[in-house]
Amino acid sequence: MSKKIVVIGGSAAGPKAAARAKRLDPNAEVTIIQKAPEMSMASCGYPYFVGGVFNNRNALLSTPYGEVRDPHFFVNTKGIAARTETEVTSIDRERRIVRCRDLKSGALDEVPYDKLIIATGAKPRKPPVPGIDLDGVTTLQSMRDADFLRRIRDEKTIKKAVVIGGGLIGIETCEALQLSGIDITVIEMLPQILMFLDWELAEVLENHVRSKAANVITDVKLAGFIGEGGKLTAVRLENGTELPCELAVLAIGVIPNIDLAHSAGLEIGATGGILVDEYMQTSDPDIYAVGDCVELVQRITGKKTRAPFGDLANLEGRVAGENAVLGNSVTFPGTFHTGICKVFDFNAGSTGLSESRARQEGYGNVVTVINASLDKPEFMGAKLLISKMVVDADTGRLLGVQCIGPGDVGKQIATAAMALLGKLTVADLVNADLPYAPPFSLAIDHFIATAHIMENKIKGRLNGIGPVEFRKELDEGKAPYILDVRTPEEFDMMRLGIGETLIPIGDLRHRLNDLPSDKDREIVCYCKISLRGYEAAILLQAEGWNNVKVLEGGIMAWPYRREK
């Protein structure tokens, strides 16, 4: 007798699980039950549709060869039954059936299963503030949201919008609306945007967003929405500020849809997602769960976490689909929290632990390095990369890498993600054999160069100082001798203005008398990206100064206001 596989949820993880199950057991009867009218939506693409990067709405719903993934497609190409606009109302684990309701006709039905796969996803978090139901307050979570915002873009009637939340989706939405010619303000209750980055990198990115005429306000709380005649007219902050706007997009994170699972008595994890084991199996052996509704293992800390990413949803679905039809045979190992997004002309990515996360997790001997460099030779049209590498100096093991900049961030983060997967140490990374040719990278790839600086720092050969620590020194009244070693022309165009002295690197050897005669005096060297700053530090150390530091990442990674 053929096995009955029922999948609740037709977005990403669900269809993947269904397809995998059907492929491995062609005799299985596989049914997807989906509440929305659409299926297999490329929801990560919504901001690019809204922003006008492409205009064909169907592209979000189609296979690479242009066929729309509707119920017809599923039955025809995959042999899978798909029921859209159908809501599952409860799971009867004893009788092994799901009860559902056709949202168009209202008809009730029961669907029996041998194995059930829950892929109910997550819903946007909505704050309990006044005015939340006003016209003009929306999210960017569903195809309907995307359609609504795209219409706003096309109609060009709205002048001002506020995005609530400076996370990944908030920032992507900000870019999309700004590209539509709308005046944008992003508000974030935390001290920074993009929490997967440490503060100083997020700050550089925030400055980039501002340079694109989109306003960013951090450290503020939403108080509510103000309207007239049911229509949004302003966003009110807790500090009393009112931001006039006709549109507000909520992007303050998502909450796993666990109601069905919870009502059915399945165990829910401490992080709020459905509890699953390495087979993606819930506390009921006949039920699997996948995608944004579950919690996963963080692969570095071993702790439970949530990771609502589209790529992981697909991989989890693949595992659950196989286990549902073949018995538990493959495992899903969890996540490194690898993520990436485009932020106007910058890219921003991260994998593993940030410094602040590593410290929260109790790593006692965390060493970090910030490295700024071009992604390939200048003469090949290079772009800037700023990376921060986080290492557990007790073991030498890489804990995480963050990277921002207009350069090839995707390659940097993919490289780092594989290094984490291989549990590699700094000693492994310094001699990595990465692909090199001038159109693709520097002779010493930015990633390897970052590892080189890290090795020097761990071995006590380079006294690097990050901008946050340096700022703290200055604020505490320490008065290091600050040395900018760029050219006068560069200094005229851009400078920190924190009491620095300019001595170009080429002149330094002949101007040692200009430096502090006290060889114990702290000297902090830098240039645009601190490559020359590093040369200068080496030179001064050789000349007997014994408290020389390099400002990591130089001016390009300086997160504070510059004089010029």
Added chain:
Amino acid sequence: MSKKIVVIGGSAAGPKAAARAKRLDPNAEVTIIQKAPEMSMASCGYPYFVGGVFNNRNALLSTPYGEVRDPHFFVNTKGIAARTETEVTSIDRERRIVRCRDLKSGALDEVPYDKLIIATGAKPRKPPVPGIDLDGVTTLQSMRDADFLRRIRDEKTIKKAVVIGGGLIGIETCEALQLSGIDITVIEMLPQILMFLDWELAEVLENHVRSKAANVITDVKLAGFIGEGGKLTAVRLENGTELPCELAVLAIGVIPNIDLAHSAGLEIGATGGILVDEYMQTSDPDIYAVGDCVELVQRITGKKTRAPFGDLANLEGRVAGENAVLGNSVTFPGTFHTGICKVFDFNAGSTGLSESRARQEGYGNVVTVINASLDKPEFMGAKLLISKMVVDADTGRLLGVQCIGPGDVGKQIATAAMALLGKLTVADLVNADLPYAPPFSLAIDHFIATAHIMENKIKGRLNGIGPVEFRKELDEGKAPYILDVRTPEEFDMMRLGIGETLIPIGDLRHRLNDLPSDKDREIVCYCKISLRGYEAAILLQAEGWNNVKVLEGGIMAWPYRREK
């Protein structure tokens, strides 16, 4: 007393070793002796200077901040003495001196060393054929070569050129000259260009080169050069063909410059490079050797090999420089033979072992997969990638990845290189956590998707067949039922013409009667990239056909002539 470090060679590995030594021992007296007038040349950039990608010759000789790396720079910024246009004539190991000659004045000198670092590089291989000294026969190895070819580009007097050798440098030179408006023919004595690729991928690339109006002739041997009045007029092949041309560029590989080391009695390895251990130390403990003149360990096979790559030269130099001043403290683990190049609108890269190399190395259970897909969603301006993954099925361990196409090959190869470094298996790769957002990749990255197909193949779930094996079946008279599942429009535009039947994937389920009634008959399915081909195979297997195969990579990876 300060340590005397002498470095012979001022191109890539030498200056890096010198700089590292000086940084770690500021009291060391470090001297570089360089035969050429230039130092620290970005020699991998020559083809792009020749091709006019950039015009500032100094960019090849400068730091990222625009300072020319001449002897003045070395002494000033790094505290290193550099003697250019100075040839080392012999090494006296007993007295620990090198003898040298100033090429401008002819003056002889002796330079004492405590530790010597040999970085003499490699020279272009020159075949012993008639006419090799004619005007117009050159290489692209030195700054002088680059200047010569750049002048040819700028003067636009030359109409036809022949590049001898279809390796990395040959193909880069071909592109550079073709971009200069010169009519190009590349000749290669082997059956394919770019030997780091397996034949079928090299063939796809060869077709791309031809599509750019550059001619490629493989399987032909150079007989000699024909000239008039000392000037090249044609290249003669062994088969008698004469190719008229005014310029011929030899690019048939390099030979390590080992004469100095050999004369000094240092051990030379079986591959022809200077023998060094993991510290980059030669058979004389006071002498290290680095760069293109040495042999290295291949990190997968453990065997000795040569790997004359600029990035490795730098890494080796860094290791030798440290060991020379601190005693043997760091090691260089060797190479995965990671390489990449740009070939007109395509990129081509490889890391680890190709299939043919793996078989030569004696791996008995090699499984390969070819995967063609876009590098990101179509709606984000995607480009094609074609990868071939090579795995040792006995252990599941990744042996190598090759990737070609207009898409983001650099990221694919960097990802694969780190997977090799981590000794990862297919089971690790299928759930890798790579960065995903629509501007950067597919939801299931091309690399992970390739691993998925590999896993299916190893587990016997997918009967993939590569184009070479399929062609062999056809040539041997096997008559599988060949099924193209694209649309009629696609079929009209492009097709293989090997006896295939067209049934679009969407119609397949209703047209099962058109298929062979013999369920044991071999069926080979494909589409443009074989995604739909895979769907079709799944469907047919489910319907009872039990010898269904998928043509890996589909039409895009088909290396043979198509009907249309």
